[in-house]
Amino acid sequence: MSLEIKNIDKNYKDKKALDNITITIEPNKIYGLLGRNGAGKSTLLNVINNRSVPSSGDVLLDGNTLLDNEVTLNQVYLMSEDNLFPSTMKVKDMFKISEQFYGSFDWDLAEKMLEEFELTKKTTFKKLSTGYRSIAKLIIALCVPCDYIFLDEPVLGLDAAHRELFYEFLIETYETSPRTFIISTHLIEEITNLLESVIIIDKGKVSVAEDVSTILETSFTLSGPKTSVLAAVKDSEILGQEELGDFISVHITGQLPDNFSNDISVSPLNLQNYFVQLTKRK
Amino acid sequence: MSLEIKNIDKNYKDKKALDNITITIEPNKIYGLLGRNGAGKSTLLNVINNRSVPSSGDVLLDGNTLLDNEVTLNQVYLMSEDNLFPSTMKVKDMFKISEQFYGSFDWDLAEKMLEEFELTKKTTFKKLSTGYRSIAKLIIALCVPCDYIFLDEPVLGLDAAHRELFYEFLIETYETSPRTFIISTHLIEEITNLLESVIIIDKGKVSVAEDVSTILETSFTLSGPKTSVLAAVKDSEILGQEELGDFISVHITGQLPDNFSNDISVSPLNLQNYFVQLTKRK
Structure with missing residues (x-):
């Protein structure tokens, strides 16, 4: 059940943001999606997750289009800077709504993450600091039952100890229930050991799609x-x-x-x- | 002309966010403001810059209170996650309004930074990627004529090459016209060489206020x-x-x-x- 991104173009008035992007994302692997500022990473993630309409091309999951298709869309999840919930909502209610929407939720993991990160789930989202907003969103991303989890800058605003803790939780949940993670980050050094493959986007095009071990060798x-x-x-x-x-x-x-x-x-x-x-x- | 932060408390209903913070910030130095997620760094910066009202205490610039005092407030600038301008505004108009508000603007430096970061000033803010939004705000922070510039997570979303470029511009403008920078960041390793002093906040209290050289020695x-x-x-x-x-x-x-x-x-x-x-x- 691969995720196929086929010939995606995204044109703005004065700019070609994505230029014929074709990638196959395989099940149960951890990918890094790397690119300079403005390379098109977030645009690509928004297209794949149906938050932005491509100028042309398609995204297929097991042969079925993802774009505007609620059934297959339920298999992908994007954690990004965007907040999907009203900012006056409590963290625990964000969890509950995610469960209703995606069908299940890993409450055991959520409780463990709340405790280790010292986040109180009764707090409303808008009262959280930048780092803790990321943490609340990360917990949801790791606890929804989707096969493809996209994380756009997951550790934005997290201190070094919390970044380390997140990487540990990611490995733990990945080992317990394998699925695919695609992580876009600018902190490449500290995440290298987690990645099996990388996709490098440069000026709207795929520049490299390769296993990390091959690159390093x-x-x-x-x-x-x-x-x-x-x-x-x-x-x-x-x-x-x-x-x-x-x-x-x-x-x-x-x-x-x-x-x-x-x-x-x-x-x-x-x-x-x-x-x-x-x-x-x- | 020191900036004195005196006995600042900030209480929320269920939490003491800042607990008797007293610090003196001296002119023409580069400070690091460090702390774990949720330690109170952003709360402190918001209080100093009059964006949040302290429960008690005062902030004095050359003996005059900063809080609710437009004349002295003009001497401090805070770059943070908050966007102070309508998101439909063009980058060049953000620069112009900053000039009108603060009295002058380093247009030479701004043009140089636009070029090196490859940012087009005709672009509207909302069309910029996360990283480029930080870059637009950083340019304003380095080009306003204030004596005390506070940077809350300045490199959020910047790729490694752009972070390096920002540090170079910071040193350049600091050497050309010395003033005080107070930088809050979680990427401590890459900024250590820039800092003369650090203030470490832990659970709402000042834990350390010391020269970097003394700490390292x-x-x-x-x-x-x-x-x-x-x-x-x-x-x-x-x-x-x-x-x-x-x-x-x-x-x-x-x-x-x-x-x-x-x-x-x-x-x-x-x-x-x-x-x-x-x-x-x-």
Whole structure:
């Protein structure tokens, strides 16, 4: 039961926000959806979740369109900056309405999260701080019974200890009942270990859709004297480079060159740096 | 011309949000205002900037109260999640109104920031992505002529490259025209080098108000066999500790013990870890 995003375009008057986006999202995997500010991530998430109408293209779940289709739409959930409830509503009532709408709700997990995050469920949403608003929305996202959960900037406003706690709850619920999570975040370093695959959106297009392990196994930085390094990488796909005098660091993707002189040092490129190199703007 | 926050209390029906907060904020320094989610940071910033009325206490600028005083209020600026303008307004009109209100506006810096962040000033605010909304508000905060600029979560939703760019602009404008910045953020590691002092708020109270250099010079982690380490730190102020079998790491603040056995390794504690240890909840 894959989620297929097919040839999605989204045009605004003066801008092509999404340009022929085609991705297949598989069941029971954790994805990272990465992109620079303004790349189109939130637009894509809104289209997939029927909150915004695409200019063309379709989103199919098990072959059935999601767009304007209440039955299949019940299988996807989007947590984003938007608040779906009146801000005067109490947290516990937000939970109850989510249960009514989606058919069930993981109350055990919700209670555990309320306790660990020290959030009182009698509080009205508007009285919560920025961080605690995110926490209330995160609890709902992890407790609804949907197969595809999209999290747009889930840790916005969360302190470091609360971010860590959320990642732990995510792993726990994913292991207990596998489903698909698609997480859009700018804090790439701290989430790398959770992700199985990443989709990188750059200027409205899919730039990379790949398993994280593949990216990490095929991305390197070669550093050393300029002449040695440039000779070594002459057939490589270069992501970016930094120079300092006669010294150079070149970031490459693909195979590590077979032979290179021993004045070159090689280090792996982490996902955050891979992303930064790939989406650098000239 | 210091900003004095004197005995500020803020009580809600069921909660003491701020408990006798007294701080002096000096001119021409960059402060970090740190605290766990829900500690009271935003409440404090709203009180100082007259957006929320304290239950008791006062805020004085050069001896004159700030609260409900339009003349002195013109010297402080708060950038926060709140949007002060109608969301249908264009970015350039937000700049113009800020100029009218505060008397002048650094248009050179604004144009430079628009260009480097690739933000079009003809765009209406509501059409901007989360990250670009932060960017528009940040430009205003750096371009108004106020002596005290409060930034509540300034990099919310910004990608790593844009966060770096913002920090560079902040240093540049601070060096060109020194004034006071008070920055509240959960991304402590990446901002440590910018800060001269920190104020840590914990459960509505001031827990630490200290120069960063002093904190870094007097915070250590001692690691090694449990018996050796516990003997070494017996007179120290302990922030926290982690144990693994017979091995222990103890985080201390204050003087490094004079004599300790050579099976102990000592490392400095960075600001992020200092904060985490200090504000851990039981």
